[in-house]
Amino acid sequence: MSKKKKKTKIHKGVYRLVIIILALLIAYVAYLKIYKVSSIKDIFEGVETKEANLTEYIVYGTHLNIKGNLEIDSTNIDKVSLAFKTINTENQEEFPMTYTKTQNGIEFSTSDLINEGINLEEMPLNTYYFFIKVDYNNGTSSYYSLKNDTDYEYKDDENLEYYTITKNEKNNKIDIKFANYDMSGTEIEYMYMGVGYIKLPDNVYDVVIDPGHGGADVGAENGKYNEAELTLEIAEKVKEELEDLGLKVLMTRDGTEGNEYNVYSVYDNNGRVNVTGDSKAKYVFSIHLNSIEQANSQSGVEIYAPAKINLNFAKSLADNIVKSADTKYSGLQMNYKVDEGVYVRTLTEEDIESSRKGAIAKGYEPYDIKENTPYLYMIRETGGIATGAYVDGRNTSYGVNKYYDSNIGVEAYLLELGYINNRIDLENIVNNQEGYVEGIVKAIKDELLGEDYVAPIKKDDKEQTNTNTKRN
Numbered sequence: 001m002s003k004k005k006k007k008t009k010i011h012k013g014v015y016r017l018v019i020i021i022l023a024l025l026i027a028y029v030a031y032l033k034i035y036k037v038s039s040i041k042d043i044f045e046g047v048e049t050k051e052a053n054l055t056e057y058i059v060y061g062t063h064l065n066i067k068g069n070l071e072i073d074s075t076n077i078d079k080v081s082l083a084f085k086t087i088n089t090e091n092q093e094e095f096p097m098t099y100t101k102t103q104n105g106i107e108f109s110t111s112d113l114i115n116e117g118i119n120l121e122e123m124p125l126n127t128y129y130f131f132i133k134v135d136y137n138n139g140t141s142s143y144y145s146l147k148n149d150t151d152y153e154y155k156d157d158e159n160l161e162y163y164t165i166t167k168n169e170k171n172n173k174i175d176i177k178f179a180n181y182d183m184s185g186t187e188i189e190y191m192y193m194g195v196g197y198i199k200l201p202d203n204v205y206d207v208v209i210d211p212g213h214g215g216a217d218v219g220a221e222n223g224k225y226n227e228a229e230l231t232l233e234i235a236e237k238v239k240e241e242l243e244d245l246g247l248k249v250l251m252t253r254d255g256t257e258g259n260e261y262n263v264y265s266v267y268d269n270n271g272r273v274n275v276t277g278d279s280k281a282k283y284v285f286s287i288h289l290n291s292i293e294q295a296n297s298q299s300g301v302e303i304y305a306p307a308k309i310n311l312n313f314a315k316s317l318a319d320n321i322v323k324s325a326d327t328k329y330s331g332l333q334m335n336y337k338v339d340e341g342v343y344v345r346t347l348t349e350e351d352i353e354s355s356r357k358g359a360i361a362k363g364y365e366p367y368d369i370k371e372n373t374p375y376l377y378m379i380r381e382t383g384g385i386a387t388g389a390y391v392d393g394r395n396t397s398y399g400v401n402k403y404y405d406s407n408i409g410v411e412a413y414l415l416e417l418g419y420i421n422n423r424i425d426l427e428n429i430v431n432n433q434e435g436y437v438e439g440i441v442k443a444i445k446d447e448l449l450g451e452d453y454v455a456p457i458k459k460d461d462k463e464q465t466n467t468n469t470k471r472n
């Protein structure tokens with residue numbers, strides 16, 4: 001009797017197991033049908049054996065831009081795009097590219113503006129294989145993988161690493177790499193990008209705040225007030241509020257630099273430019289106060305931005321500060337003013353000529369200054385290749401910007417909050433600092449996190465609330 005019972009139990013067990021296996025099999029078949037499981041072999045199916053030449057791949061701020069050329073018959077092209085192929089997904093993302101026809105093919109680009117292109121903040125977790133997709137008028141299309149034809153000097157290897165901005169206490173790490181694939185005997189090079197979760201490394205930041213001047217360099221002065229002290233006070237408050245939003249913020253100086261001049265040696269290892277580059281931050285904000293020869297003759301806010309960018313963020317910084325601090329846009333009318341409160345100052349012919357003459361006088365090879373090179377070093381040198389950084393050590397009295405040839409740049413803005421030698425501006429900057437801080441923080445929040453972003457409650461705040469509840 002007992003034996004029989006046991007047997008029935010075993011039978012029931014086997015029966016259940018069979019049902020479970022069958023159910024799993026059905027689920028697996030359904031999964032295959034829905035997700036069309038593929039492999040790297042499928043990724044390269046139909047891809048041309050000739051590659052497109054990649055001549056630039058640059059990250060500036062939060063966007064990746066690529067440029068290159070392709071030797072093809074360009075007569076019947078309908079459009080050119082950057083296609084992201086992924087394993088295990090049906091949808092293939094396509095990013096439209098601009099292109100121009102050349103003598104023997106095309107030149108393509110994701111954007112002409114350095115802070116536009118592919119938004120790395122919005123790439124979902126996956127591995128993306130990059131192809132130039134050419135669509136023709138007859139409805140056919142061809143895919144070309146990308147061969148790295150760049151010669152950037154600053155790189156440990158060809159790997160480009162990017163960390164997304166901290167949102168809801170989370171970050172992604174993006175790796176852009178190159179590899180080879182064997183197309184039945186023909187090796188072709190390809191570019192791909194991996195996006196995965198990561199715990200942000202200690203030395204990686206979201207934002208750098210640079211309080212202008214410092215140490216022996218007090219900047220502009222008016223009576224007992226000076227630029228270095230006031231910008232530090234404001235910068236510290238901005239840092240605190242950005243940290244309350246969950247952002248990781250680094251300061252280029254914190255007031256402990258004493259009375260040394262080395263804080264102004266911007267290209268030293270601990271100088272502002274290299275500290276900014278080391279941080280792997282996405283943005284740097286340099287805070288300054290203005291001054292003009294004739295006191296009270298000028299006032300208001302000036303935001304200095306890099307050349308060849310989408311200026312919406314610069315305009316938002318100017319608008320928010322003016323509104324929140326109850327101040328006004330600067331009245332400074334120069335040919336580099338591009339909007340109310342927004343200025344894009346680049347090197348003029350005379351600047352370039354004097355740089356050249358200075359080099360010859362000091363006996364070093366003149367800098368190869370490119371078109372649209374920003375005038376302000378904090379904007380130019382922190383952007384690497386994207387902004388035409390050039391301090392490479394040839395002028396031995398300067399030091400070296402380790403990142404002058406980097407293809408990953410920090411998006412930079414220089415904020416002149418007002419004129420220290422204007423009575424009304426100074427009074428406002430001294431007595432209404434919160435107004436300036438609020439304006440700066442609001443603009444940064446809207447741009448980096450979104451207008452609707454709500455910062456998660458920090459762990460120690462939570463603990464504090466719990467303890468309070470217990471006590472009550």
Ligand SMILES: [Zn+2]
Nearest residue numbers: 212219288289
């Ligand atoms: Zn200054």
